[in-house]
Structure formats: C-alpha cells, structure tokens
Amino acid sequence: xxxxxxxxxxVAKKAGVSIATVSRYIxxxxxxxxxxxxxxxxxxxLNYQPLVYARRLAGGKLDSFGLVIPGYEGIFYxxxxxxxxxxxxxxxxxxxxxxxxxxxxxxxxxxxxxxxGVIVADIIGNEKQFKRLxxxxxxxxxxxxxxxxxxxxxxxxxxxxxxxxxxxxxIHHGHKKIAHLSGDNRVQCxxxxxEGYKSAMKKAGIDVPNSYVQFTNFSRKEAREKLGVxxxxxxxxxxVFCCSDEVASEVLSFAEEKRIEIPKExxxxxFDDNPHCLYGNLMLTTVRQxxxxxxxxxxxxxKENIKEKRPPQKVVLDTELIIxxxxxxx
Amino acid sequence: xxxxxxxxxxVAKKAGVSIATVSRYIxxxxxxxxxxxxxxxxxxxLNYQPLVYARRLAGGKLDSFGLVIPGYEGIFYxxxxxxxxxxxxxxxxxxxxxxxxxxxxxxxxxxxxxxxGVIVADIIGNEKQFKRLxxxxxxxxxxxxxxxxxxxxxxxxxxxxxxxxxxxxxIHHGHKKIAHLSGDNRVQCxxxxxEGYKSAMKKAGIDVPNSYVQFTNFSRKEAREKLGVxxxxxxxxxxVFCCSDEVASEVLSFAEEKRIEIPKExxxxxFDDNPHCLYGNLMLTTVRQxxxxxxxxxxxxxKENIKEKRPPQKVVLDTELIIxxxxxxx
DNA sequence: GTGAAAGCGCTAACAG
DNA sequence: CTGTTAGCGCTTTCAC
Numbered sequence: 227x228x229x230x231x232x233x234x235x236x237v238a239k240k241a242g243v244s245i246a247t248v249s250r251y252i253x254x255x256x257x258x259x260x261x262x263x264x265x266x267x268x269x270x271x272l273n274y275q276p277l278v279y280a281r282r283l284a285g286g287k288l289d290s291f292g293l294v295i296p297g298y299e300g301i302f303y304x305x306x307x308x309x310x311x312x313x314x315x316x317x318x319x320x321x322x323x324x325x326x327x328x329x330x331x332x333x334x335x336x337x338x339x340x341x342x343g344v345i346v347a348d349i350i351g352n353e354k355q356f357k358r359l360x361x362x363x364x365x366x367x368x369x370x371x372x373x374x375x376x377x378x379x380x381x382x383x384x385x386x387x388x389x390x391x392x393x394x395x396x397i398h399h400g401h402k403k404i405a406h407l408s409g410d411n412r413v414q415c416x417x418x419x420x421e422g423y424k425s426a427m428k429k430a431g432i433d434v435p436n437s438y439v440q441f442t443n444f445s446r447k448e449a450r451e452k453l454g455v456x457x458x459x460x461x462x463x464x465x466v467f468c469c470s471d472e473v474a475s476e477v478l479s480f481a482e483e484k485r486i487e488i489p490k491e492x493x494x495x496x497f498d499d500n501p502h503c504l505y506g507n508l509m510l511t512t513v514r515q516x517x518x519x520x521x522x523x524x525x526x527x528x529k530e531n532i533k534e535k536r537p538p539q540k541v542v543l544d545t546e547l548i549i550x551x552x553x554x555x556x
Numbered sequence: 557x558x559x560x561x562x563x564x565x566x567v568a569k570k571a572g573v574s575i576a577t578v579s580r581y582i583x584x585x586x587x588x589x590x591x592x593x594x595x596x597x598x599x600x601x602l603n604y605q606p607l608v609y610a611r612r613l614a615g616g617k618l619d620s621f622g623l624v625i626p627g628y629e630g631i632f633y634x635x636x637x638x639x640x641x642x643x644x645x646x647x648x649x650x651x652x653x654x655x656x657x658x659x660x661x662x663x664x665x666x667x668x669x670x671x672x673g674v675i676v677a678d679i680i681g682n683e684k685q686f687k688r689l690x691x692x693x694x695x696x697x698x699x700x701x702x703x704x705x706x707x708x709x710x711x712x713x714x715x716x717x718x719x720x721x722x723x724x725x726x727i728h729h730g731h732k733k734i735a736h737l738s739g740d741n742r743v744q745c746x747x748x749x750x751e752g753y754k755s756a757m758k759k760a761g762i763d764v765p766n767s768y769v770q771f772t773n774f775s776r777k778e779a780r781e782k783l784g785v786x787x788x789x790x791x792x793x794x795x796v797f798c799c800s801d802e803v804a805s806e807v808l809s810f811a812e813e814k815r816i817e818i819p820k821e822x823x824x825x826x827f828d829d830n831p832h833c834l835y836g837n838l839m840l841t842t843v844r845q846x847x848x849x850x851x852x853x854x855x856x857x858x859k860e861n862i863k864e865k866r867p868p869q870k871v872v873l874d875t876e877l878i879i880x881x882x883x884x885x886x
Numbered sequence: 887g888t889g890a891a892a893g894c895g896c897t898a899a900c901a902g
Numbered sequence: 903c904t905g906t907t908a909g910c911g912c913t914t915t916c917a918c
C-alpha cells in the first residue's frame with residue numbers, strides 16, 4: 227500500500243543482523259543481549275510492524291479470534307448478546323488479541339483463515355455455520371449451549387438451576403400461583419429455564435396449568451400480549467418468573483398501569499441482571515448470568531486449544547439469585 | 557492446522573489445469589468455459605477455500621474491514637455506537653466483507669494488517685489511534701466527526717442543523733423558555749447541537765440564560781440531576797431539547813413523577829430516534845440520525861479507496877425531525 | 887546463537 | 903486464454 231513499507235529485511239540491514247535474528251526477536255527466542263538491543267533499536271527507529279498475514283503464512287499465529295453471533299432481527303437489542311460481545315472484546319483486549327466479529331444475516335462470508343479460533347454464541351439459527359466450523363477443524367468454543375456428547379469445547383450456564391432456584395424462591399414466599407413468561411422455546415436456555423421452573427413446581431407439589439406458561443420472543447411487545455392473557459385468566463398468578471429482565475420490566479409497567487402493587491400483590495423475578503432495567507424506584511429481583519466469566523472462560527479455552535490440541539472441555543457456570551425488591555410473601 | 561489442508565495445487569491437479577488457472581477462476585478472470593466448469597467442480601469436490609492471508613501476501617485483498625470504537629465505559633449502552641456497529645455489520649455482510657471490530661480499552665493492539673481499510677467512529681478519546689492510522693496510510697473513513705481541512709474521508713451528520721431545527725420547531729410552537737440538556741461537551745456532536753440550539757434562539761431574538769444549558773454525559777443519571785437543577789429554577793423552562801432519546805425519556809419519567817403533564821405543560825424533543833425509547837403511551841418527538849445511511853456511505857467510500865487512491869470525500873448527511881406526541885403549543 | 891535457504895499458498899507478470 | 907515462474911514477508915529447519 228504505502229510505497230515504503232518497512233519489512234523484516236530493512237530491520238535486519240539496519241541492525242546489522244540476519245532476518246532470522248529479527249524474526250527470533252519478534253518471537254521471543256533466545257538472543258545475545260547485544261543483538262537483542264540492536265534489533266530493538268532498529269525496530270523502534272523504523273517503526274516496524276510485522277505483517278500478521280505474512281507471519282501466518284509462514285506458520286505463525288494471527289492473534290485474532292472470531293466471535294460468531296447469529297444475526298436475527300433484534301440481536302442488537304439483546305442484553306445477553308451485547309454483554310457477550312462486550313466481555314469477549316474486553317477479555318481479548320486484555321490479552322492483546324484482535325476481535326473478528328461476525329453477525330450472520332443473509333450471507334455466510336466469515337473467512338475463518340482470518341482468525342486463529344472461533345467463539346460461537348448460541349442463539350437461534352447458527353447450526354449450519356457451527357457445523358462448517360467443526361468440519362474445518364478450527365479451534366472452537368461454543369458459548370451458552372449444551373452440545374451433549376459432541377466433542378466440542380463449551381462454556382454454558384446452568385439455566386435449569388437458575389429457573390429452579392427462582393421458582394423455589396417464590397414458592398418459599400408462599401406463592402403457588404406462579405406463572406412463567408418464557409423465552410423462545412427454540413432457544414435452549416429457554417427450554418432449560420422452563421424445565422427448572424416446572425421441576426421446582428413439581429417438587430413442591432404444585433400443579434402448573436398450561437395457561438401459566440406463556441412463550442415470548444424475549445420482547446416487551448410479546449411480553450405485554452402474554453401478560454394480557456395471564457391476567458384475564460379467572461385465576462391470575464400472584465407471581466411471575468420471567469425469561470429476561472426486559473420482560474420483567476414490562477411486567478412492572480403493566481402492573482403500574484393496572485394499579486397492581488408490586489411486590490405486595492404481584493411478585494416478579496427476572497433473568498440477566500440487566501442494569502438497564504434498574505430504573506425507577508423498584509429494584510428487580512433477578513437471576514444473574516455470569517457473562518463476564520463466560521467470556522473469559524471461552525477465551526481461556528480457545529487460547530489453550532490454539533496452543534495445542536486438547537480434549538474438549540465443558541464448563542458449566544452457575545447463575546446467582548439477586549434478591550432485591552420485587553418479591554414478597556403472599 | 558488440519559493435516560490435509562486443501563491448497564490451490566490440489567485443485568489444479570484435480571482439475572487438470574495450472575494453479576494460475578485456478579487463481580484466475582477465484583479472481584473472476586476470463587476463462588474458457590470448459591476449464592471454468594472443471595475448476596468449479598474440483599473446488600466443490602475438494603471443498604477448497606483459499607487462504608485469505610496467502611492471497612493478501614501475494615497482493616490480493618482480505619475483504620475485511622476494521623471498525624474502531626472507543627472503549628469508554630458505557631459504550632455498549634450507547635444507542636449510537638450499537639446502531640453503528642449493527643449497520644456497518646449489515647452493510648459489510650451485504651458485500652461479503654468481514655468485520656474486524658476494535659474497541660479500545662487499555663491496550664492498542666489493533667493489527668491493521670488484518671484489514672483492507674478502517675472505519676473510525678468518533679467518540680471521545682480515539683485521537684491517538686486515529687493519528688496512527690493516518691500515518692500508516694491505510695484506507696480510512698471517519699464517521700461522525702468533522703475533521704475540517706484534514707485530508708481524510710469522512711461521513712458525518714449535520715448536528716448543527718439538527719439542533720437548529722428542533723429548537724426552531726419549539727419556537728414555532730410559541731415556546732421561549734427552552735432549555736437544552738446537552739451531551740458531553742468534549743464530543744463534537746454535542747457542541748454542534750448546542751450551537752444549533754443557540755443559533756435558533758438567537759435568530760428568534762430569545763435570550764438564553766446560562767442555566768438553561770445543562771451538560772450531561774448522555775446518561776439518564778446525569779439527566780436526572782440536571783433536570784433537578786432546571787426545575788428548581790425560579791423560571792423553569794416550558795420545553796426541553798435533549799441530546800438523546802434516552803435523556804428525553806428521563807425527562808418523561810421525571811415529568812410523570814412530578815405530575816407535569818406532557819406535552820401540555822412541558823414539551824420535549826429528543827435526538828436519535830431510538831426505538832427503545834418508544835414505550836409507554838407518549839411517542840417522543842425527536843431528531844433522527846441516518847445511522848444506516850452513514851454506515852453504508854462509510855462502507856462505500858472505503859471500498860472505493862481500497863480499489864484506488866482517491867481524493868478525500870466529505871459526506872454530510874441531514875437529520876430529520878420526527879414529529880410525534882411530545883411537543884405542543886404553549 | 888546465528889545465518890542461509892527453503893517454502894508457506896497465492897497472485898501477477900511474462901511468454902506462449 | 904493458459905502455463906511457468908518469480909516473488910510477497912515471514913518462520914523454521916539445518917548447518918555452522
């Protein structure tokens with residue numbers, strides 16, 4: 227591009243050593259002290275920066291990771307996805323690794339040869355891309371999806387337990403009429419949280435009418451609709467466990483409009499611990515997902531796998547119930 | 557990585573042509589129909605994918621653009637930044653180009669040799685990185701910052717006009733006591749919007765008391781504080797022009813709490829046209845920024861500059877006043 | 887420890 | 903139109 231691009235040769239000449247020595251310097255191989263300083267000086271003076279693609283071709287690393295996020299409409303309104311991007315970016319920054327972000331829309335253009343490894347965030351619809359990556363045998367770690375027996379690194383969250391504990395917490399507060407505003411049922415985390423909810427109810431010997439489980443696409447809009455259904459029941463719930471804090475926030479607005487007092491008349495639990503949903507005077511009781519830890523674990527595992535092939539690791543992180551204002555005894 | 561990586565040689569052998577012919581196929585150079593189909597078949601059967609870094613080293617393109625976003629705390633809560641990322645990602649996807657996202661925190665690890673060109677989003681604090689990029693002479697376009705005479709491609713928004721028109725709209729509704737909740741004054745767009753506001757006021761011959769201009773960091777928290785200042789004035793405003801829809805939303809909440817009726821007692825205009833801020837029964841009147849067009853323009857300019865060096869282009873896009881429910885005649 | 891030289895996979899003259 | 907060939911800038915044997 228620029229006519230006077232500095233290469234390893236220029237540095238070698240200036241330092242009075244061979245290019246091999248310069249290369250060794252770059253790669254932290256043992257060097258005589260004198261040569262080390264000479265090379266260092268030359269690099270500094272010439273403002274030399276090795277071309278990563280040339281290094282890669284010669285067998286080196288790119289120090290660049292890919293992050294794959296499915297590009298469904300609304301992905302950039304998803305607290306989960308955003309936080310994941312943010313935390314992965316932060317974790318990589320920490321380790322001086324570049325981030326190659328790929329959000330799938332229509333095309334599938336992700337060039338894997340631009341990265342050393344890939345983190346795949348599970349949300350609806352990236353199965354095809356995932357298979358392709360597995361086939362390419364590129365170092366890989368899947369986030370927030372339990373792949374069962376598949377030979378793939380993964381770091382996920384115990385959504386079942388999260389759902390179970392939230393529901394149990396409501397039960398312990400005397401609630402029996404507990405509804406669940408679930409997320410999209412095609413998404414694994416929704417399924418698991420729902421199972422956790424059902425399991426807790428079952429254990430307490432409480433029957434769950436079908437109408438108490440309402441599915442949304444995580445949006446406030448659908449939450450509002452399903453809330454309408456829930457509260458036109460002859461036997462409306464006294465507590466709602468929600469698939470996200472956004473949905474829970476919508477419950478709060480709904481309640482305010484309908485003059486339902488929270489938590490006195492209605493208890494609410496969210497999921498995420500989204501600081502965005504903390505406005506107003508009611509602090510939401512919620513289930514926190516350790517997104518930062520997930521990102522850090524994913525990066526760690528990927529680094530290890532790039533260094534050397536390893537048996538797949540499966541990390542499962544726990545959620546944490548954050549008790550605030552929106553649950554009370556009945 | 558994989559032991560049996562398919563290269564251009566394998567394809568050539570399989571297709572019974574030279575590697576040059578395969579290369580030509582990949583690069584869409586003219587080819588005899590028969591060879592074209594043979595190569596195509598071989599590529600398909602071998603599942604061949606060219607290594608972008610090898611192509612790049614040999615003089616080709618990477619088809620990967622960098623997007624630089626300053627990593628200040630809260631950047632992932634910024635509608636503007638998020639939309640920009642989203643729209644750039646979409647525009648690139650459309651053109652089968654990869655996105656290399658770089659968010660600055662402590663380190664400055666961005667390896668420019670992994671991209672063909674860079675889009676730099678202006679927000680506070682990326683001047684250093686920007687200079688480095690200019691020095692490297694990598695194709696570059698700056699978004700949302702007017703660099704004056706500097707020889708740099710840029711696409712920005714006419715923030716002055718946006719501020720002017722919003723204020724003028726309020727004035728035309730009979731308002732004289734118009735306050736401005738500005739954004740961070742170090743950010744250029746804040747400065748320009750403020751100037752637009754002042755200019756409209758001046759043109760209408762309305763004096764602006766200093767206390768009517770309050771600065772925030774775009775956050776609801778600071779908005780709330782400054783709102784307190786504004787409404788403890790002996791002569792509180794009858795209209796507020798806000799630096800963002802989020803801040804405007806906070807005005808709405810504030811008004812609801814204080815039983816100030818909107819728009820009857822207080823008119824409000826936001827900035828962004830953020831769909832997130834459209835909940836509730838009051839639809840916010842606001843100034844829309846054409847973020848999609850900005851992203852598309854940036855991508856277009858960058859593509860042109862990668863193809864061949866060109867004189868710098870400066871694109872300025874207009875904002876649009878979106879009239880909804882929160883402004884009324886006084 | 888260090889240098890010479892081979893070669894990573896591809897593109898781009900150059901000849902035919 | 904196609905094949906041959908010379909690199910692109912770097913890492914990595916392999917000798918010394």
